[in-house]
Amino acid sequence: xxxxxxxxxxxRGLTRHFGERTALREVxxxxxxxxxxxxLGRNGAGKSTLLRILATLLRPHAGVAALFGEELPRRGWAxxxxxxxxxxxxxxxxxLTARENLRYHARLHAVEPxxxxxxxxxxxxxxxxxxxxxxxxxxxxxxxxxARAILHRPALLLLDEPRANLDPGASALIxxxxxxxxxxxRVITSHDPRSALAEADLVxxxxxxxxxxxxxxxxxxxTALREVYA
Amino acid sequence: xxxxxxxLRKDLLLxxxxxETVPAMALFAVTVFVIFHFGLNRSSLSGQLxxxxxxxxxxxxAMLAINRLFVAEREQGGFDAFLLAPVxxxxxxxAKATTLFIFLAVLEVIAVPAFALLLAPPGxxxxxxGLVLILALTNLAFAVIGTLVSAIAVQTRARDLIGPIIGxxxxxxxxxxxxxxxxxxxxxxxxxxPPGKWLAVLGLYDLVNALLAYAVFDFLLED
Numbered sequence: 132x133x134x135x136x137x138x139x140x141x142x143r144g145l146t147r148h149f150g151e152r153t154a155l156r157e158v159x160x161x162x163x164x165x166x167x168x169x170x171l172g173r174n175g176a177g178k179s180t181l182l183r184i185l186a187t188l189l190r191p192h193a194g195v196a197a198l199f200g201e202e203l204p205r206r207g208w209a210x211x212x213x214x215x216x217x218x219x220x221x222x223x224x225x226x227l228t229a230r231e232n233l234r235y236h237a238r239l240h241a242v243e244p245x246x247x248x249x250x251x252x253x254x255x256x257x258x259x260x261x262x263x264x265x266x267x268x269x270x271x272x273x274x275x276x277x278a279r280a281i282l283h284r285p286a287l288l289l290l291d292e293p294r295a296n297l298d299p300g301a302s303a304l305i306x307x308x309x310x311x312x313x314x315x316x317r318v319i320t321s322h323d324p325r326s327a328l329a330e331a332d333l334v335x336x337x338x339x340x341x342x343x344x345x346x347x348x349x350x351x352x353x354t355a356l357r358e359v360y361a
Numbered sequence: 362x363x364x365x366x367x368x369l370r371k372d373l374l375l376x377x378x379x380x381e382t383v384p385a386m387a388l389f390a391v392t393v394f395v396i397f398h399f400g401l402n403r404s405s406l407s408g409q410l411x412x413x414x415x416x417x418x419x420x421x422x423a424m425l426a427i428n429r430l431f432v433a434e435r436e437q438g439g440f441d442a443f444l445l446a447p448v449x450x451x452x453x454x455x456a457k458a459t460t461l462f463i464f465l466a467v468l469e470v471i472a473v474p475a476f477a478l479l480l481a482p483p484g485x486x487x488x489x490x491g492l493v494l495i496l497a498l499t500n501l502a503f504a505v506i507g508t509l510v511s512a513i514a515v516q517t518r519a520r521d522l523i524g525p526i527i528g529x530x531x532x533x534x535x536x537x538x539x540x541x542x543x544x545x546x547x548x549x550x551x552x553x554x555p556p557g558k559w560l561a562v563l564g565l566y567d568l569v570n571a572l573l574a575y576a577v578f579d580f581l582l583e584d
Contacts (some may be wrong), residue, residue: 188445212446212447222438222439222442239448
């Protein structure tokens with residue numbers, strides 16, 4: 132079986148602790164390639180922890196996490212270049228320009244330099260590419276962060292509040308890059324369940340690190356949704 | 362190699378852009394020499410005393426850079442960005458140690474002439490080749506241990522304290538070898554040749570620490 136015939140994401144009994152606190156408790160879900168998983172839950176539910184495990188930045192303490200058939204963290208090196216992470220932190224150096232930051236990431240990912248101009252133009256930041264990141268507005272920083280996340284043409288996008296700080300115009304601009312139209316496998320976390328449910332094929336609702344619901348979006352009742360955020 | 366060069370290039374660009382580290386190191390070193398010059402009321406030192414003052418000053422100045430080496434990675438997400446890339450994690454170690462080595466070399470370009478002006482014995486000129494050789498080995502020692510210590514310290518809340526508390530004791534062997542090696546060079550019209558024994562000690566210290574750093578650095582980047 133080739134690695135790409137596996138589910139894009141496979142979690143079985145995934146558990147992660149931080150000291151005494153259990154951030155994720157036996158989470159299981161399978162996401163086919165090209166599908167979008169919306170991870171819902173209030174603050175501290177375990178959404179960001181799940182994203183960091185999928186990004187190979189955190190180790191699971193129990194259970195199985197596999198991306199494209201490669202088990203984490205043992206085979207993390209095999210999938211790192213296929214993951215695009217857009218989190219709360221833009222992962223950009225404030226004293227470098229947007230273009231310098233993207234060139235740095237392009238070198239790390241062995242991406243051709245021309246791709247930097249391509250993604251800068253795609254997020255509408257080509258004219259501000261020579262400005263230091265610290266001089267950009269939050270929305271502009273988010274657009275550069277989107278450019279960074281897709282620079283190396285990932286197969287899996289991990290999106291933590293991807294439209295934070297973006298006005299409607301900027302949201303529309305990045306839609307073909309990280310939205311459903313991108314055709315990529317996506318994991319989206321959001322505090323706003325309506326927007327996340329609208330673009331999800333699968334929903335994983337977490338409460339205090341445990342699974343409250345997993346399944347298609349239309350299977351999640353209003354009552355159950357309210358429970359998740361209660 | 363490409364990843365190492367990417368991180369190195371980025372670090373040097375950040376320093377050129379912000380001028381946060383090397384100017385502070387140089388200012389610190391020159392200030393210490395001025396303090397010794399007036400505090401001891403001496404216009405020149407020689408032998409082991411001169412070597413001790415020069416080596417200790419460079420070591421303390423190095424701590425300033427060591428404390429800051431990973432700050433941008435920690436505060437601006439550089440660690441995560443690097444860990445997300447499909448590159449060998451040793452690239453970060455090599456790049457950071459090279460960055461620190463370069464910072465120390467630039468510091469010495471400023472600090473050694475200042476030392477010569479304020480405290481060195483006459484006739485330092487003929488000791489320059491030996492001085493360069495010993496300082497290069499010393500820089501390597503400070504760079505490798507400093508990178509390890511900085512990677513540990515930056516994960517803690519008290520990184521400004523942890524760096525010196527762990528780093529200074531680990532660097533004592535390098536301090537001893539450097540000071541002993543420099544002693545004969547910093548006498549009036551010094552011999553011009555550093556003692557081979559202390560060069561060998563420094564070389565061995567560099568080798569052992571480089572192997573140690575290579576073995577453990579990956580684990581320092583893990584969560």
